[in-house]
Amino acid sequence: xxxxxxxxxxxxxxxxxxxxxxxxxxxxxxxxxxxxxxxxxxxxxxxxxxxxxxxxxxxxxxxxxxxxxxxxxxxxxxxxxxxxxxxxxxxxxxxxxxxxxxxxxxxxxxxxxxxxxxxxxxxxxxxxxxxxxxxxxxxxxxxxxxxxxxxxxxxxxxxxxxxxxxxxxxxxxxxxxxxxxxxxxxxxxxxxxxxxxxxxxxxxxxxxxxxxxxxxxxxxxxxxxxxxxxxxxxxxxxxxxxxxxxxxxxxxxxxxxxxxxxxxxxxxxxxxxxxxxxxxxxxxxxxxxxxxxxxxxxxxxxxxxxxxxxxxxxxxxxxxxxxxxxxxxxxxxxxxxxxxxxxxxxxxxxxxxxxxxxxxxxxxxxxxxxxxxxxxxxxxxxxxxxxxxxxxxxxxxxxxxxxxxxxxxxxxxxxxxxxxxxxxxxxxxxxxxxxxxxxxxxxxxxxxxxxxxxxxxxxxxxxxxxxxxxxxxxxxxxxxxxxxxxxxxxxxxxxxxxxxxxxxx
Amino acid sequence: xxxxxxxxxxxxxxxxxxxxxxxxxxxxxxxxxxxxxxxxxxxxxxxxxxxxxxxxxxxxxxxxxxxxxxxxxxxxxxxxxxxxxxxxxxxxxxxxxxxxxxxxxxxxxxxxxxxxxxxxxxxxxxxxxxxxxxxxxxxxxxxxxxxxxxxxxxxxxxxxxxxxxxxxxxxxxxxxxxxxxxxxxxxxxxxxxxxxxxxxxxxxxxxxxxxxxxxxxxxxxxxxxxxxxxxxxxxxxxxxxxxxxxxxxxxxxxxxxxxxxxxxxxxxxxxxxxxxxxxxxxxxxxxxxxxxxxxxxxxxxxxxxxxxxxxxxxxxxxxxxxxxxxxxxxxxxxxxxxxxxxxxxxxxxxxxxxxxxxxxxxxxxxxxxxxxxxxxxxxxxxxxxxxxxxxxxxxxxxxxxxxxxxxxxxxxxxxxxxxxxxxxxx
Numbered sequence: 001x002x003x004x005x006x007x008x009x010x011x012x013x014x015x016x017x018x019x020x021x022x023x024x025x026x027x028x029x030x031x032x033x034x035x036x037x038x039x040x041x042x043x044x045x046x047x048x049x050x051x052x053x054x055x056x057x058x059x060x061x062x063x064x065x066x067x068x069x070x071x072x073x074x075x076x077x078x079x080x081x082x083x084x085x086x087x088x089x090x091x092x093x094x095x096x097x098x099x100x101x102x103x104x105x106x107x108x109x110x111x112x113x114x115x116x117x118x119x120x121x122x123x124x125x126x127x128x129x130x131x132x133x134x135x136x137x138x139x140x141x142x143x144x145x146x147x148x149x150x151x152x153x154x155x156x157x158x159x160x161x162x163x164x165x166x167x168x169x170x171x172x173x174x175x176x177x178x179x180x181x182x183x184x185x186x187x188x189x190x191x192x193x194x195x196x197x198x199x200x201x202x203x204x205x206x207x208x209x210x211x212x213x214x215x216x217x218x219x220x221x222x223x224x225x226x227x228x229x230x231x232x233x234x235x236x237x238x239x240x241x242x243x244x245x246x247x248x249x250x251x252x253x254x255x256x257x258x259x260x261x262x263x264x265x266x267x268x269x270x271x272x273x274x275x276x277x278x279x280x281x282x283x284x285x286x287x288x289x290x291x292x293x294x295x296x297x298x299x300x301x302x303x304x305x306x307x308x309x310x311x312x313x314x315x316x317x318x319x320x321x322x323x324x325x326x327x328x329x330x331x332x333x334x335x336x337x338x339x340x341x342x343x344x345x346x347x348x349x350x351x352x353x354x355x356x357x358x359x360x361x362x363x364x365x366x367x368x369x370x371x372x373x374x375x376x377x378x379x380x381x382x383x384x385x386x387x388x389x390x391x392x393x394x395x396x397x398x399x400x401x402x403x404x405x406x407x408x409x410x411x412x413x414x415x416x417x418x419x420x421x422x423x424x425x426x427x428x429x430x431x432x433x434x435x436x437x438x439x440x441x442x443x444x445x446x447x448x449x450x451x452x453x454x455x456x457x458x459x460x461x462x463x464x465x466x467x468x469x470x471x472x473x474x475x476x477x478x479x480x481x482x483x484x485x486x487x488x489x490x491x492x493x494x495x496x497x498x499x500x501x502x503x504x505x
Numbered sequence: 506x507x508x509x510x511x512x513x514x515x516x517x518x519x520x521x522x523x524x525x526x527x528x529x530x531x532x533x534x535x536x537x538x539x540x541x542x543x544x545x546x547x548x549x550x551x552x553x554x555x556x557x558x559x560x561x562x563x564x565x566x567x568x569x570x571x572x573x574x575x576x577x578x579x580x581x582x583x584x585x586x587x588x589x590x591x592x593x594x595x596x597x598x599x600x601x602x603x604x605x606x607x608x609x610x611x612x613x614x615x616x617x618x619x620x621x622x623x624x625x626x627x628x629x630x631x632x633x634x635x636x637x638x639x640x641x642x643x644x645x646x647x648x649x650x651x652x653x654x655x656x657x658x659x660x661x662x663x664x665x666x667x668x669x670x671x672x673x674x675x676x677x678x679x680x681x682x683x684x685x686x687x688x689x690x691x692x693x694x695x696x697x698x699x700x701x702x703x704x705x706x707x708x709x710x711x712x713x714x715x716x717x718x719x720x721x722x723x724x725x726x727x728x729x730x731x732x733x734x735x736x737x738x739x740x741x742x743x744x745x746x747x748x749x750x751x752x753x754x755x756x757x758x759x760x761x762x763x764x765x766x767x768x769x770x771x772x773x774x775x776x777x778x779x780x781x782x783x784x785x786x787x788x789x790x791x792x793x794x795x796x797x798x799x800x801x802x803x804x805x806x807x808x809x810x811x812x813x814x815x816x817x818x819x820x821x822x823x824x825x826x827x828x829x830x831x832x833x834x835x836x837x838x839x840x841x842x843x844x845x846x847x848x849x850x851x852x853x854x855x856x857x858x859x860x861x862x863x864x865x866x867x868x869x870x871x872x873x874x875x876x877x878x879x880x881x882x883x884x885x886x887x888x889x890x891x892x893x894x895x896x897x898x899x900x901x902x903x904x905x906x907x908x909x910x911x912x913x914x915x916x917x918x919x920x921x922x923x924x925x926x927x928x929x930x931x
Contacts, residue, residue, distance in 0.1 A: 070808075071808065072811020073811075087810070100812070
């Protein structure tokens with residue numbers, strides 16, 4: 001089935017999310033849709049899928065104009081979608097999820113055996129091993145994604161949209177997904193592959209369309225180089241590698257030993273973790289989301305309740321200290337969810353910059369705020385960290401993600417640090433901001449501070465790390481040198497250490 | 506109550522759970538109470554448990570005399586043994602099964618009855634029969650609550666729907682002198698209350714708990730006003746509906762004990778049987794149920810497979826109102842035969858408790874309703890017999906049972922994930 005989008009325009013208030021976008025897709029083709037977060041990729045696909053209605057433009061299937069008023073229409077027309085956040089009901093079985101919305105039923109009674117058979121049939125076609133009666137919430141993420149794919153295929157989707165499908169996968173699962181996409185392509189399905197990851201789109205796509213700020217800015221062949229694609233995507237030439245000299249390597253700063261963290265239900269989420277970080281060194285903690293990295297950083301900051309083990313900074317124990325004293329000990333922290341944990345959206349930039357210094361000089365005297373001192377400080381930091389905002393009184397919630405993260409960095413890096421912990425420091429940021437954040441992290445290291453970077457993005461880990469600790473199911477699988485190959489890291493992220501891997505701890 | 510409702514999953518998860526210990530402790534406390542009250546403070550005298558319904562029934566069963574002190578000693582001994590047993594089970598790392606707690610509770614109840622009715626004859630069949638009848642509005646209310654919450658709308662307005670159903674059915678049945686039309690009136694009244702709830706909570710995304718509470722107060726005010734200004738002066742024409750007579754089912758109603766309890770009831774109770782089975786089967790076996798549950802668990806997923814979330818919620822909240830409305834008719838057409846102000850007196854909230862106690866499952870919520878109905882019936886019976894417990898204390902019995910059931914025995918139950926959360930597209 002041939003799909004064409006002509007002049008699709010979608011506005012949200014003053015913002016034009018899609019501006020006269022054209023796109024065409026042929027059967028048996030994988031079309032990469034490349035763009036940064038917020039470029040308008042997902043909006044476009046939601047229009048195609050009937051979740052949004054376009055303000056202008058036409059959707060053609062085999063030359064016939066379509067008017068989708070909801071996802072049901074799009075599905076009937078043969079368009080399927082594998083969502084970034086899976087659209088599966090966690091407490092339903094695989095078979096129930098598969099049949100939801102187009103149930104086979106006799107007199108209203110569900111025909112579950114037919115749904116089970118359908119799951120088995122499609123699974124067999126792709127060599128999946130999926131139990132139709134398993135509850136979706138019990139399945140690993142990679143398998144849930146396959147359920148999403150089966151769900152789309154069970155409605156005879158001719159056009160399949162993958163929306164950032166690799167965000168939640170290990171590198172191995174990503175490879176398997178790409179194999180599945182090629183197999184679908186062989187069988188004649190047309191695929192739209194939405195991503196912001198250059199390597200993946202080059203590996204699997206037949207053609208690439210690049211979107212920036214709601215507009216199509218160019219088409220590219222998969223043979224194009226990373227930097228060509230990146231400059232198309234960002235609109236200027238960008239450095240994809242971080243400039244850094246090898247670590248000087250000073251005295252040991254942070255020591256963690258036998259750290260175990262239990263969650264509220266008593267499950268072990270960090271399991272006997274130990275590592276040390278020298279001054280002037282970046283230790284990256286790699287791993288798929290949800291393998292204990294979040295709890296590990298929170299334990300260092302004193303934000304977790306059930307912590308045993310030893311955390312020492314410059315020979316002084318941090319374990320069991322309240323968060324305020326941990327901060328006073330010279331720990332800078334960039335939380336992984338900046339809107340939830342790092343900033344107060346309704347507060348101004350200036351107020352956010354003093355959030356961790358509300359207990360005394362220079363911004364508080366007696367019970368009163370020293371507004372003038374704060375304004376001077378804020379203006380200085382806004383300039384230094386290149387925060388693009390109308391004034392220091394602008395509410396942080398109205399800034400872009402990149403500028404929000406700059407505010408967080410400005411706050412955390414303008415104290416005398418003895419340790420810097422950055423969790424997912426570039427998540428959801430545009431390439432330009434990523435560059436800026438990475439430079440700052442490296443500069444902090446070069447100033448002789450021990451740095452811990454937690455990241456699920458292998459690119460980021462490889463770009464920044466002097467040493468890499470890989471976490472899997474709450475444990476550290478191994479600590480390896482910063483130049484370890486991606487394949488080895490990928491295997492370690494799935495809990496395996498290949499024979500002959502060099503360790504660095 | 507509302508705080509528990511708002512985030513059932515999180516409150517459960519945050520509390521550190523020491524699995525199992527809660528049950529042995531609770532059983533132990535009750536066993537000690539049994540020793541104190543039933544054995545040591547036992548009155549002299551004998552209680553007679555009468556198993557045959559007076560007059561009816563082909564087979565006459567013997568009356569069972571229970572000596573109060575002997576029964577008290579036996580029961581409290583059993584209770585202590587069972588409490589110790591549950592402690593041992595937990596120490597061995599096993600969970601205390603539900604049937605264990607149920608058997609414990611039944612033994613205690615028998616002991617309590619023998620104690621409280623010493624020197625009297627206790628009509629066991631009558632007690633159970635009225636328990637079932639009294640639980641009808643609770644079960645209808647709970648079923649409506651289950652349907653509404655399963656589709657994602659918290660239904661605090663059960664009380665208002667019951668009251669509206671009671672008032673409208675009385676008036677309609679009085680005017681038409683037709684019970685079926687009265688029942689339909691109750692159903693319509695429940696649906697109308699639901700429409701308001703649905704419109705505000707789905708279309709205008711007002712907080713569902715607040716809309717529910719406000720509706721309860723509104724319905725109470727309206728019916729009270731209507732009662733005092735109109736019904737009191739025209740009670741002959743507007744507030745004297747016919748009543749549903751008991752309709753014994755031939756054959757089945759002759760079975761000893763079970764027959765009169767289950768099969769010599771009014772049409773409303775029979776409708777209740779049908780409703781419980783229909784909601785249970787419907788929720789888990791049909792297309793309707795699958796969609797309802799999907800919308801209440803993950804509305805966005807339902808939307809992406811072409812299910813209209815808003816419409817599904819709206820009509821199922823209306824359906825819930827219809828179910829609850831029928832329950833409201835019990836108060837007038839099934840029981841007293843006339844409407845009086847605030848005659849539901851909190852039954853809707855107890856039904857809400859049954860929804861949670863039953864873990865949002867129609868069958869278990871109905872059993873919870875039955876338990877609360879039994880407590881009410883017990884309170885009535887003991888009041889009539891003149892037990893040693895003061896009547897004001899007896900009046901609190903159903904509510905005490907509710908609190909213990911919901912707070913003590915429920916533990917962590919997971920409700921529909923999206924209940925209480927409005928669904929906004931995009």
